Amino acid sequence: MNHTQGSKVSIIGAGAVGATTAYALLMRGSARTVALMDINQAKVDAEVLDLAHGSQFTSAASVIGGTDAAVCADSDIIVFTAGAKQKPGQTRLQLAETTVRLAQKVLPDLVDVAPNAIHVLVTNPVDIVTYAALKATGLPPNQVFGSGTVLDSSRLRYLVAQHTGVAVQNVHAYIAGEHGDSQIPLWSSATIGAIPLMNWTPLPGFPEFDQTVRDEIAHEVVHSAYQIIEGKGATNYAIGLATARIVEAVLGDERRILPVSTLATGFHGIGEVCLSLPSVVDRRGCDVRLDTPLSDQEEAGLLSSATTLRGMIEQFGL
Numbered sequence: 001m002n003h004t005q006g007s008k009v010s011i012i013g014a015g016a017v018g019a020t021t022a023y024a025l026l027m028r029g030s031a032r033t034v035a036l037m038d039i040n041q042a043k044v045d046a047e048v049l050d051l052a053h054g055s056q057f058t059s060a061a062s063v064i065g066g067t068d069a070a071v072c073a074d075s076d077i078i079v080f081t082a083g084a085k086q087k088p089g090q091t092r093l094q095l096a097e098t099t100v101r102l103a104q105k106v107l108p109d110l111v112d113v114a115p116n117a118i119h120v121l122v123t124n125p126v127d128i129v130t131y132a133a134l135k136a137t138g139l140p141p142n143q144v145f146g147s148g149t150v151l152d153s154s155r156l157r158y159l160v161a162q163h164t165g166v167a168v169q170n171v172h173a174y175i176a177g178e179h180g181d182s183q184i185p186l187w188s189s190a191t192i193g194a195i196p197l198m199n200w201t202p203l204p205g206f207p208e209f210d211q212t213v214r215d216e217i218a219h220e221v222v223h224s225a226y227q228i229i230e231g232k233g234a235t236n237y238a239i240g241l242a243t244a245r246i247v248e249a250v251l252g253d254e255r256r257i258l259p260v261s262t263l264a265t266g267f268h269g270i271g272e273v274c275l276s277l278p279s280v281v282d283r284r285g286c287d288v289r290l291d292t293p294l295s296d297q298e299e300a301g302l303l304s305s306a307t308t309l310r311g312m313i314e315q316f317g318l
């Protein structure tokens with residue numbers, strides 16, 4: 001049986017990320033039913049209609065939408081992309097607080113209508129929203145995880161591919177920790193094909209891949225979102241594709257390794273935080289993290305990222 005048969009994916013939030021994720025799911029034939037839910041009736045109806053008008057050109061799937069949680073009934077996966085809009089004068093922290101409260105309000109109703117759904121949180125600050133979602137739903141940790149650094153890792157792989165002149169699919173490298181400024185590139189375990197990236201010999205016509213290049217790439221991965229937001233107000237395509245890929249790993253029971261954000265209890269004695277590490281994603285969601293070897297510097301960076309996240313959790317009183 002094709003894993004998409006009978007599968008239903010609901011997306012909460014019909015903004016740029018939610019609508020683009022729906023589009024990616026339809027384009028890739030990832031699910032049989034895609035449901036969109038948003039508080040804005042006119043917006044959700046318009047997005048559903050626009051997506052449905054393209055049905056002739058995608059594999060068989062239906063698109064439905066509404067403002068009530070009922071539209072998400074019996075979902076296999078719920079993707080949370082809804083967020084508060086930034087008000088004039090509002091700080092990033094205040095915005096984050098409003099978003100966390102929104103997730104806490106909406107999620108229990110979704111658990112009522114789809115108790116077995118796997119929840120994939122995408123809204124930023126994603127590690128904090130994922131932690132809040134775990135608490136608000138009371139679901140087991142395998143059933144609730146965040147898109148985490150899947151997107152950052154794809155940005156990293158793209159840049160490494162550009163600098164080394166190989167296909168991006170042959171670059172195997174992860175960003176771990178916070179989906180945010182304290183994230184850590186795991187250079188010590190990165191490979192191109194089977195070759196450790198730290199031992200990479202440049203291909204003819206391509207420059208050295210040294211510490212300076214690595215630092216420039218790591219800086220660009222962290223800052224590229226700011227650059228995109230400056231240019232067009234939001235990032236949507238790459239996160240939409242990354243989320244579709246996560247959804248497929250769940251629906252297809254793929255046991256795919258992805259750096260999603262999961263609950264780490266007592267992480268190096270830090271207490272409970274949600275952060276990203278390369279992990280196994282399957283039909284149960286995600287409850288196995290790989291024991292990825294870390295250099296001393298990476299371990300220290302990850303620890304500091306976890307401390308940053310724990311501080312945010314405490315700030316929000318979660």
Ligand SMILES: O=P(O)(O)OC[C@H]1O[C@](O)(COP(=O)(O)O)[C@@H](O)[C@@H]1O
Pocket residue numbers: 168169170171172173192193194257
């Ligand atoms: O470089 P290799 O070993 O040929 O692997 C290529 C494969 O790795 C992938 O890029 C997945 O890589 P990861 O396991 O690092 O996520 C596939 O998309 C691709 O088919």
